[in-house]
Amino acid sequence: MVKIELFEVDHVRVHWILSRSLAVKHNLAHSYCLPRSISDLQQVGDSNTSIEIFSPILSKALDYGPMKGSETLRSNISRCYSTESSIHLPIDNILTTPGASLANFLVLFALLGADDHVIVQYPTYQQLYSIPTSIGVDVSLWKSKKSDDWKLDLDELRRLIRSNTKMIIINNPQNPTGAIISKQTLEGIVRIAREHSITVFSDEVYRPLFHSISPTDPEFPPSILSMGYENTIATSSLSKAYSLAGLRIGWIASHNSEIIDVCVNARSYALITASQVDEYLASFILSPPRALGLIEMNCTLAQRNLSLVQSFIDENSSVCEWVKPVGGPLGFIRFTRSGKPVDDLELCTRLLERRGVLLVPGRKCFGDGVNFSGYVRLGFGGDTNELEAGLKALQGFLQNDYANVPLLTGYD
Numbered sequence: 001m002v003k004i005e006l007f008e009v010d011h012v013r014v015h016w017i018l019s020r021s022l023a024v025k026h027n028l029a030h031s032y033c034l035p036r037s038i039s040d041l042q043q044v045g046d047s048n049t050s051i052e053i054f055s056p057i058l059s060k061a062l063d064y065g066p067m068k069g070s071e072t073l074r075s076n077i078s079r080c081y082s083t084e085s086s087i088h089l090p091i092d093n094i095l096t097t098p099g100a101s102l103a104n105f106l107v108l109f110a111l112l113g114a115d116d117h118v119i120v121q122y123p124t125y126q127q128l129y130s131i132p133t134s135i136g137v138d139v140s141l142w143k144s145k146k147s148d149d150w151k152l153d154l155d156e157l158r159r160l161i162r163s164n165t166k167m168i169i170i171n172n173p174q175n176p177t178g179a180i181i182s183k184q185t186l187e188g189i190v191r192i193a194r195e196h197s198i199t200v201f202s203d204e205v206y207r208p209l210f211h212s213i214s215p216t217d218p219e220f221p222p223s224i225l226s227m228g229y230e231n232t233i234a235t236s237s238l239s240k241a242y243s244l245a246g247l248r249i250g251w252i253a254s255h256n257s258e259i260i261d262v263c264v265n266a267r268s269y270a271l272i273t274a275s276q277v278d279e280y281l282a283s284f285i286l287s288p289p290r291a292l293g294l295i296e297m298n299c300t301l302a303q304r305n306l307s308l309v310q311s312f313i314d315e316n317s318s319v320c321e322w323v324k325p326v327g328g329p330l331g332f333i334r335f336t337r338s339g340k341p342v343d344d345l346e347l348c349t350r351l352l353e354r355r356g357v358l359l360v361p362g363r364k365c366f367g368d369g370v371n372f373s374g375y376v377r378l379g380f381g382g383d384t385n386e387l388e389a390g391l392k393a394l395q396g397f398l399q400n401d402y403a404n405v406p407l408l409t410g411y412d
């Protein structure tokens, strides 16, 4: 049996809550933008609200569909890359999947083997290091710290490289911090990878939700696919920036056709093809100007909500702080008392029990490879009124219950 670590973020949400029969009144543990309905989407990007969105799919024979995914969908995905970063990506170099989870899984499962070594940006989404570990790959965590604004150190990357390093895995923008890897650092990563013939795999599921950096900023990170290096892979989906996790559509893209071919083969074992109905709806959403309209809406919402969270943090600066996120509707907040970190799991447990607020405990869900004591992940992409109510409940907790949350000893 493959030994695979518990997937902590989902475990916390499902088992930890269910086992206590607790009602979540204020869910601030999500990492996506406000989910939209199909009716909402009919009004995004154009004024024609009477489009019969389903009519073309009603008469379509529901066979498996094209082996790499719907051609219309793949050309819309390709257009998103060319609009954003002037990347020309033939549709044959794009492979659809049900969500970025499966895209990531296929990349890692198809391209890595037990003799390989990978370097994974850290902290990050657990899947990106636990899947390689489960298939016997040697994993080095490329750690970043809050004190460095979660920036990655290229000298450290050089030190981590071994003769069998096969892949550098990054997540840009990053879960849980909302930090970005700047254009200059991406260039450095690609330079080093090219010198050693290492593949760079970037999970870009939070692109293009950049709420706090302008595309004209010199640090603005383009997609990894724009760096002029063939051995790069990007995965993404409609779940986060596009706020449509229920569609379960994601993709793998690479300029290297051999990489895509290997993933196509692995995909045949796991799913054959993605749902044609989902792909049809995804094509509708990713058609310009709808895709741009949706991102603009979600960015405006994230900016408005971020300012609420920032005010909350400013008002409570004696007990909490963060590095203000740049992209993705999420951030990593550290809670302390008299300068000492509180027990984040205990904080989240009591907060949920007493105020119905759900946050993600940092040490439990993102590992303890760096000192994540006192950290919680907060998602701010949802409805503004709900976020306000959640922050109010959190404020109530800080006033009445926080003094009794135990501190973590052995950390500073």
Ligand SMILES: Cc1ncc(COP(=O)(O)O)c(C=O)c1O
Binding pocket: 031, 098, 099, 100, 101, 102, 104, 125, 171, 175, 203, 205, 236, 237, 238, 239, 245, 249, 250
């Ligand atoms: C970095 C990252 N990658 C991938 C995923 C999975 O996304 P999807 O819903 O597209 O499967 C998540 C979900 O939280 C994520 O945070």
